[in-house]
Amino acid sequence: xxxxxxxxxxxxxxxxxxxxxxxxxxxxxxxxxxxxxxxxxxxxxxxxxxxxxxxxxxxxxxxxxxxxxxxxxxxxxxxxxxx
Amino acid sequence: xxxxxxxxxxxxxxxxxxxxxxxxxxxxxxxxxxxxxxxxxxxxxxxxxxxxxxxxxxxxxxxxxxxxxxxxxxxxxxxxxxxxxxxxxxxxxxxxxxxxxxxxxxxxxxxxxxxxxxxxxxxxxxxxxxxxxxxxxxxxxxxxxxxxxxxxxxxxxxxxxxxxxxxxxxxxxxxxxxxxxxxxxxxxxxxxxxxxxxxxxxxxxxxxxxxxxxxxxxxxxxxxxxxxxxxxxxxxxxxxxxxxxxxxxxxxxxxxxxxxxxxxxxxxxxxxxx
Numbered sequence: 001x002x003x004x005x006x007x008x009x010x011x012x013x014x015x016x017x018x019x020x021x022x023x024x025x026x027x028x029x030x031x032x033x034x035x036x037x038x039x040x041x042x043x044x045x046x047x048x049x050x051x052x053x054x055x056x057x058x059x060x061x062x063x064x065x066x067x068x069x070x071x072x073x074x075x076x077x078x079x080x081x082x083x
Numbered sequence: 084x085x086x087x088x089x090x091x092x093x094x095x096x097x098x099x100x101x102x103x104x105x106x107x108x109x110x111x112x113x114x115x116x117x118x119x120x121x122x123x124x125x126x127x128x129x130x131x132x133x134x135x136x137x138x139x140x141x142x143x144x145x146x147x148x149x150x151x152x153x154x155x156x157x158x159x160x161x162x163x164x165x166x167x168x169x170x171x172x173x174x175x176x177x178x179x180x181x182x183x184x185x186x187x188x189x190x191x192x193x194x195x196x197x198x199x200x201x202x203x204x205x206x207x208x209x210x211x212x213x214x215x216x217x218x219x220x221x222x223x224x225x226x227x228x229x230x231x232x233x234x235x236x237x238x239x240x241x242x243x244x245x246x247x248x249x250x251x252x253x254x255x256x257x258x259x260x261x262x263x264x265x266x267x268x269x270x271x272x273x274x275x276x277x278x279x280x281x282x283x284x285x286x287x288x289x290x291x292x293x294x295x296x297x298x299x300x301x302x303x304x305x306x307x308x309x310x311x312x313x314x315x316x317x318x319x320x321x322x323x324x325x326x327x328x329x330x331x332x333x334x335x336x337x338x339x340x341x342x343x344x345x346x347x348x349x350x351x352x353x354x355x356x357x
Binding site: 023025028029032033035036038039040054062065066 | 116120121123124127144146147149150152153154156157160161187190
């Protein structure tokens with residue numbers, strides 16, 4: 001689980017930094033799953049990989065949220081796009 | 084370059100005026116950062132030390148708290164997005180769903196907060212039932228983080244100009260001179276800021292009384308007060324495209340459901356504990 005968390009964390013950082021916002025939402029979801037796996041791994045078997053996975057996942061999630069969430073007028077945004 | 088401003092009127096004259104160079108965000112080191120995303124991250128960063136101190140104060144396990152938070156965030160995002168897509172299904176062009184850029188714009192579109200609350204409750208149930216984590220003490224300790232985070236989200240809405248209020252020419256009315264969403268050059272009621280203020284006050288109250296709010300009473304208190312406030316504030320919203328039934332919006336119907344379900348659970352818990 002620690003390795004899976006690390007992989008997902010690195011992936012979310014890559015998606016956050018290098019995809020220029022196109023799939024930021026996917027990076028955030030991947031990062032959160034990484035956080036869950038990292039925390040479970042730390043709980044069951046605390047080691048460096050689990051900690052690294054947790055930290056990478058948190059950084060990746062925050063980067064994705066920071067760069068790419070746009071509030072397109074909670075409900076009305078789609079209408080603007082349609083127009 | 085697009086130029087926009089907020090004029091906050093106070094007693095017949097402009098109280099202050101702030102200029103922003105883009106409509107929904109700004110550029111920083113070649114990255115476009117949206118105001119909403121920035122406010123969400125600020126909300127998270129504010130909540131991290133608050134929750135850490137509360138965990139220490141209550142003597143709880145940090146790893147379990149991280150699992151609960153991450154699980155709640157995941158299901159909240161998914162449910163908030165699903166509810167957003169349901170409430171705006173009329174404007175979705177289903178024939179373009181196989182177009183990646185259109186699909187991506189839908190996913191970046193927005194969230195409905197009440198859907199997030201439903202997701203949160205599902206996540207808490209799963210953590211309690213299947214992961215074997217007793218969520219009750221964590222709720223008691225960290226329920227105040229929820230209104231704090233939401234308040235920052237609402238400030239993000241205010242900065243972007245979405246979820247705007249009804250036309251109003253009184254004290255503290257706001258005027259958008261250039262917005263993608265709000266009507267321009269019309270004095271509006273600052274409903275986003277009012278909601279943010281209520282959320283902040285609610286968060287402070289929950290934080291102060293967190294030791295005294297035993298069992299799930301903190302969560303119930305938050306849900307009851309929030310559903311009442313949101314129901315009332317919906318009458319001051321002026322978003323043109325809002326689906327609903329009769330004179331009530333979708334959010335108001337959800338508020339009524341939320342209020343009834345919370346009241347039922349509160350009575351059930353009260354009887355069980357006494």
